[in-house]
Amino acid sequence: MSSTKMILGLFDDPDEMMHGIEKLQKNSVPIYDVYTPMPIHGIEDKLGIKESRLGYAAFCFGCLGGSVIFSIVYYTLVHDWPMNIGGKPHFAMPNFVPFTFEWTILWTAFGMVFTFFYATHLFPGRTPRVMDLRATDDRFVIAIDAKGNIPHDDITRILQEAGAVEVKHNDRKYVSYE
Template identity: 65%
Template sequence: MSNIKYILGLFEDPDDMMHGIDKLQENKISIYDVYTPMPIHGIENKLGVKRSRLPIVAFICGSIGGLTAFSMIYYMMVTDWPMNIGGKPNFALPDYIPITFEWTVLFCAFGMVAAFFFRNHLFPGRAPRVMEFRATADRFVIAIDAKAGDNAKIDSLLKEAGAIEVKHNDRKYLSYE
C-alpha cells in the first residue's frame, strides 16, 4: 500500500493546464482540485464546480438584520417608551425605513464576511493550507487523488499534456513552518 495521497501536475502555461484537464476527463480520471496563481475564466464549468450559495446567505443575513431593526424599533417606540412627537402616531413606518435599511446592510455584510471565513477555514491562528507552494506564484497545479486510478497512467497523461513536473505528495497540505 502506497503512502501517496495526491499526484500533482505542475504546468507553466494555463492553456497546457486546460489541455491536461481535458485529457484527464477524457480518460475518466477525477480531478481533486486545481490551483492557479490567477483567475482562469471558464475553469469552474470545466471542473463542474457548483454555483456559490453566498447569495442565499446574504439574503438570510439581510432578512435577519431587517427584522431585528424593525422589531427593536417597534418595541422601543410602541411598547417600552411610547412618545408623542408632533402628534404623529407612535409607529410611523416611513420614519423608520432608513434605519431598517442600514441594519439590513450591516447584518448582510457581517454575515457574508463570517460565511466567507467559515467556508474557507480562515480562522485566526490557523496555518494556511497549501498543496504546492509555487501555485501562488508561477505554476498552475492539477491535484489528482492517488486512489483515482493507475498512477503511471496519470503521470503519462500529465506529461503528454505539457506538465513540466509531476510530484507525488504523501501529505494533504504543506505548512510554512
C-alpha cells in the same frame, strides 16, 4: 498501499493545464482541485463547478438583520416607551427605515465574513492549506486525489503527456508555509 494522498501536476502555461484537464477527464481521472495564480476564463465550466449560493446566504443575513432591528425599534417605540413627538403616530414607518436599512447592511456584511471564513477554513490564526507554494506565484497546479482506482504511474504519464513540467506525489495532504 502507498502513502501518497495527492498527485500534483504543475504546468507553466494555462493552455497546457486546460489540455491536461481535458486529458484527465477523457481518461476518467477525478480531479480534486485546480490552483492558478490568476483567474482563467471557462475553468469552472470545464471542471463542472456549480454556481455559488453565497447570494442566498447574503439575502438571508439581510432579512434576519432587517427583521431583528425592525422588531427592536417597533417594540421600543410603540410598546415599551411610546412618546408623542409633534403629534406623529407611534408607528410611523418612515422613522423606521434608516435603522432597518443600516442594520440590514451590517448583518449582511458580518454574516458574509463569517460565511467566508467557514467555507474556506481560513479562520484567523490557522495555518493556510496550500498544495504547492508556487501555485500562488507562477505555476498552474492540477491536484488529483491519489486514492482512486487508476494506478499512479498512468496518472503521471497522462500529466506528462499533457505538458506538465513537474509531477509530484505528496505523502501529506497539504504543504504548510512553515
